Amino acid sequence: MTRVLLVEDNAQNRYLITFLLNASKFSVLSAEDGAEGLALAASGDFDLVLLDIQLPGMDGYEVARALRQNARLDGIPIVAVTSYAMTGDRERVLAAGCEGYIEKPIDPETFVAQVRAFLPEKGGA
Amino acid sequence: MAGIVQDITDRKRAEEAVRRLADDLRRQAAELERRVAERTAELSEARDRAEGADRLKSAFLATMSHELRTPLNSIIGFTGVLLQGLAGPLNDEQRKQLGMVRASGQHLLELINDVLDISKIEAGQLELAQARFDPAAAARRAADTVAAQAAEKGLEIECETEHGLPELVGDRRRVEQVLINLLANAVKFTDQGRVGLDVRATPEGVAFVVSDTGIGIPAEAHDQLFQPFRQLDSGLARAHEGTGLGLAICKRLVDRMGGTIGFESAPGVGSTFRVDLPLTPPSLTETP
Structure with missing residues (x-):
């Protein structure tokens, strides 16, 4: 089972993304902010991190940089979930250590496929 | 004295x-x-x-x-x-x-x-991105995006790209945004006939031509076509849903890219929009 760490401050978005991923048999552990996300990342094993960029306190860029310091996450894709409005921030997202981004508002019909595209091939979720 | x-x-x-x-x-x-x-x-x-x-x-x-x-x-x-x-x-x-x-x-x-x-x-x-992209692929993606809207009206978008168009340096997304806007307009205002998108190389860069056989643009609307919110007070709004911002955005994006946008239209016959962009291929020294 693919294990996803989700860092997202908006409760409804958290619910939506968790619901979609669960429906495709991913397991999801979610955090409301960067600090909680870093704590979860330090104690668990994950296959992928989904990271909101506009977070209260520590923003997504800082969280991504901090996650990249964590050896447990070596080779684990960090994917930013960020708004279309923030063009120009794409480069910042990549520079902070993310593999890429998924645009908000997420498209519920393609979201899981977009997430899967970031996972290394290993024969299904 | x-x-x-x-x-x-x-x-x-x-x-x-x-x-x-x-x-x-x-x-x-x-x-x-x-x-x-x-x-x-x-x-x-x-x-x-x-x-x-x-x-x-x-x-x-x-x-x-x-x-x-x-x-x-x-x-x-x-x-x-x-x-x-x-x-x-x-x-x-x-x-x-x-x-x-x-x-x-x-x-x-x-x-x-x-x-x-x-x-x-x-x-x-x-901010405009400066990255290499394939203008023919951008045109096809734009056509694909509008294909469903076109199909609902029984229209097909005929996309013709000149063979051997070079890669160019520019903002692919914004180029596609302009083309999607023009194509969506063409579909919106065309009930029968055809909607076409031609891409060709020009001495300065590339030209995109969007043509339709739609209702055309009345002469009195020509002057204000690229002004924001024009559709809202033109009386077209009721029949044709839209923000009225599409062409204003196109014009400003094309201006920012250093290009030009123009059109010819005959009421009842159709409209043709042409976008010329002075985009150049990546220089040979640039690393991919």
């Missing part, structure tokens, strides 16, 4: 008059200068206020659009979950009504994106 005295008196009077006039002039000049200085100060204050208001407006719109988008995430997202049957089976009526919720949510999102785009462009805050 009396004549001489008279002369001197006249001369003194004349001199006195000249002096008074000169004094008057000096006073008036000083007054004028004072007024100019005062007006200048007022104007620069007004300019500062306007610039401040402009910055405030941009910041406000950026914040608002984020705030508006967050609940839209939920509306579009959960509607999609329900429509896919992920939360349980739906009956036909429920599916139909949720479809309406989703369509409205997506329309609202387009409106927000358009308003944000235009305000970013007007505030000079739009």
